[in-house]
Amino acid sequence: MSSLSRRQALAAALAGAGAVPAMAAPQFGQGLEGQRRADLGKGWFRNPVVPGDHADPTVLKDGSDYYLTFSSFQSYPGAVIWHSTDLVNWTPLTAALQQPIGTVWAMDLVKHEGRYFLYIPVLQPQRMAIYVIHADQIRGPWSAPIDLQIDGCIDPGHAVGEDGRRYLFVNGGRRVRLSSDGLRTDGPVQANAWTPWQYPADWVVEMYAPEGPKLFRRGAWYYLVSAVGGTAGPATSHMVTVARSRSIDGPWEHCPHNPIVRTRSADEPWWSRGHASVVEGPGGDWWMLYHGYENGFRTLGRQTLLEPIEWTADGWFRAKGGTLDKPLPKPRGGKAGPAGATLSDDFSRSRLGLQWSFHAPGADEAARLKHGEGGLAMRAKGKALADCSPLCCIVGDRSYEVEVELEVEGEAHGGLALFYDERGHAGLGFSRSEMLTYGYGQEQGWMREKRAAGPVRIKLRNRENVLTWWTSTAGQDWKQYGWQMEVSGLHHNVFGGFLALRVALFSAGQGEVRFRRFIYRGLPA
Secondary structure (H helix, E strand, C coil): CCHHHHHHHHHHHHHHHCCCCHHHCCCCCCCHHHCCCCEEECCEECCCCECCCCCCCEEEEECCEEEEECCCECEECEEEEEEECCCCCCEEEEEEECCCCCEECCCEEEEECCEEEEEEEEEECCEEEEEEEEECCCCCCCCCCEECCCCCCCCCEEEECCCCCEEEEEHHHEEEEECCCCCCECCCCECCCCCCCCCCCCCCCCCCCCEEEEEEEECCEEEEEEEECCCCCCCCCCEEEEEEECCCCCCCEECCCCCCEECCCCCCCEEEEEEEEEEECCCCCEEEEEEEEECCEEEEEEEEEEEEEEECCCCCEEECCCCCCCCEECCCCCCCCCCCCCCCECCCCCCCCCCCEEECCCCCHHHHEEEECCEEEEECCCCCHHHCCCEEECCCCCEEEEEEEEEEEEEEEEEEEEECCCCCEEEEEECCCEEEEEECCEECHHHCEECCCCCEEEEEEEECCEEEEEEEECCCCCEECCCCEECCCCCHHHHCCCCCCEEEEEEEEEEEEEEEEEEEEECCC
């Protein structure tokens, strides 16, 4: 049965059972620029709530507003903060981290005594470190990064003890006390501050990897939500576990129902579900936000999922969403707002939109860009797509089309690509005299074609991980390129790095490439 037929059957079954109105069936390929939208109308939603590579979500409830950010890895500007008023419809506000400090993952966004803090674990060439930035307004300006000198730790989770002292809980059951302003440590890293839950030895997982502690207080209890099992590898890796204590100092007791979320079969729609943050909804109900890989689409990265929870009489909570294969009722009391982000760009603004970020940039990467004159000029860097720090855009559709016009100056070459990392990418580029083909992570020199200099338009269609290319010059009709590429293997389980396959504009060699009229269209699945 085709994916469309499966969705039609699901809609009919749900409508017949009275579970959800027929019109609320999942409608992929609709919404802003055709992107997937979680809000189905009539009070229902379908995961993901933030499609595409938005891993390790950390959520902050601030009055009637919710703020969310994700791992941004080697992309800068990074730590993009998203906003919602109903936990379903999310839109980006600002990029909090402008200065490259390394590979960023699994942050914690908090508000304490009127100030916002973002605690940022960073992988650098010689160390793992934790930084902090702060702001008086969520939109910024955010401070420069401050190195907390916490080496060898990741995944900070901020908490305030019953005595008002501040702490960061980190991976492996450790924690460190913070100064009252949250900008320095106040003592060494403490081992065995909490004991991660241990799954049965015969479970099929990637590794133990106790990580992602997120803490909150409800009533007399502190709750510590964490992940074990590894975040990729087998589909049944990763999970959500819970412990609780009456004191920030412990002792911590494990939930008798752990894990409260886990992918139990590769037949499920979402794999490696884990790394949860728990938050109270606008109407007083409670929810978890966590990430997962979509079955058959690891290339999209880990996407953000929303699941309802309910509190039980014994003071624990349990997940209510099952495998997330069906639409769910929206959180109570929320007000729907804008969703998604505009990806198309005419480059008429004097700065980059929030959809764009450089992969593995240097400290002065933005100096390569020149705005105006009807486009975006990108000074060339490196020798090829692999080493030129392309300008990337995260996408969340299974199928989509992208178009861009470019013009090359000097000895540069540039074009349009799908980029995972330096080893995994595919693309089409042009110099002033040739067309170049990138596949299998390198330029295929034997496929070079002589092409006259001048503006050229490139169109890429990604139909469920099969790429087709077209080109057009001098206003002529589109001409299909003869080589189609299959890219379903360009993901973390092959290359590592926890990234996703992103749309990219690139400029390599000597000279510059000017880009105009970037158009993105999501396609129905």
